[in-house]
Amino acid sequence: MWIGGYLVVSALVFCTGAAGVLIRRNPLVILLCLELMLNGANLALVAFARMWGGEAGQVFALIVMVVAACEVVVGLGLIVALYRRRLPVDVDELRELQG
Amino acid sequence: MSPSAILFFIAAICALTGAVGVVALRNPFYSVLALVFHLASLAALFLLLRAEFVAAAQVIVYAGAVMVLYVFVVAYIGGGQEPLTAGGTPLKIVSPLFAIALAAELCIAMLGTALKGVSGKGAHYVLGFGTPGHIGRLFLTTYLFPFELASILLLVAAVGAVVLARRRRGLEPEIELERRVHIPRPAFTGTMAEAAGTRHAEPGLPELPTPGEAEREPLESGSGPPDRAPFQGGW
Structure with missing residues (x-):
């Protein structure tokens, strides 16, 4: 299968994630959509690694997975802290910092 | 049509279905399950691209470990059905258009590129490409510094999550601590202190209220914003 097909799939996955971040x-669910965006980027990286025949893209994809895991851990910690303080778990109602 | 093309189309359709499911499903728990499905089909795409180690790491680390974390937090928070269409903010109308425009732009940029390799099938396959041995050698030689940096980042994130999510004094009502430490149970209700003979009832003192009536009061009235919807239970 040609490389362009994988790139199109990665672009579509990325845009789905971006739309989810804006809508939800x-x-x-916003964290889940961020995961979608990172996975779209990962797919493009691995496709380019296949295209060039080098493994640097795959190493980059693995590092991106590490960063995504860190982001998930910190984000979920924030959500649990919000829930503990009995704040609404809804980004539209958390506008105290909005000037 | 070659078998790899058929596999590509199946996996791509599954991945896109999972992605749309994450965005469109109302229940956060079902969103997590849709993301697991998406990740599994993405691992199939990685295998088609000869990235064996990345596919294995995707399934084990991502779909296995990270998603379990999500499931735990969704179970803890309780999810709740979020109305998808309520509100009617202009963002809800504009953002799908923005996403479609972005997708079209990215597709045009990627397919209309001058890179010759995009329309090809990839470089010549070398035996051992993408295997754990090759990736591990790269990680320990050429990319040693990013590897160590990633491990430090993981450590910092773990410590940060513990600091963020721990119980803090003053930020939340300390009902449990109060009930356990500061308020003694009334006399003659069968405490262990009476059984051991270390606590004697003093006849002059007024009877303390029973824990069931008095201490539960400030829990409902004093804590938290009153407009918050009560916990519905379930997912």
């Missing part, structure tokens, strides 16, 4: 209001 639950911070948990």
Whole structure:
């Protein structure tokens, strides 16, 4: 299968994630959509690694997975802290910092 | 049509279906399950691209470990059905258009590129490409510094999550601590202190209220914003 097909799939996955970040209001689902965006980038990286025949793209994809795991851990910690303080788990209602 | 092309189309359709499911499903728990499906089909795409180690790491680390974390937090928070269409903010109308425009732009940029390799099938396959041995050698030689940096980042994130999510004094009502430490149970209700003979009832003192009536009061009235919807239970 030609490399362009994988790139198109990665672009579509990335845009789906971007739309989800903008549409959804639950911070948990927003984190899930961020995962989608990172996975779209990962797919493009691995496709380019296949295209060039080098493994640097795959190493980059693995590092991106590490960063995504860190982001998930910190984000979920924030959500649990929000829930503990009995704040609404909804990004539209958390506008205290908005001037 | 070659078998790899058929596999590509199946995996790509599954991946896109999972991605749309994450965005479109109302229940956060079902969104997590859709993301697991998406990740599994993405691992199939990685295998088609000869990235064996990345595919294995995707399934084990991502779909296995990270998603379990998500499931735990969704179970803890309780999810709740979020109305997808309520509100009617202009963002909800504009953002799908923005996403479609971005997708079209990215596709044009990627397919209309001058890179010759994009329309090809990839470089010549070398035996051992993408195997754990090759990736591991790269990680320990050429990319040693990013590897160590990633491990430090993981450590910092783990410590940060513990600091963020721990119980803090003053930020939340300390009901449990109060009930356990500061308020003694009334006399003659069968405490262990009475059984051991270390606590004697003093006849002059007024009877303390039973824990069931008095201490539960400030829990409902004093804590938290009153407009918050109560926990519905379930996912």
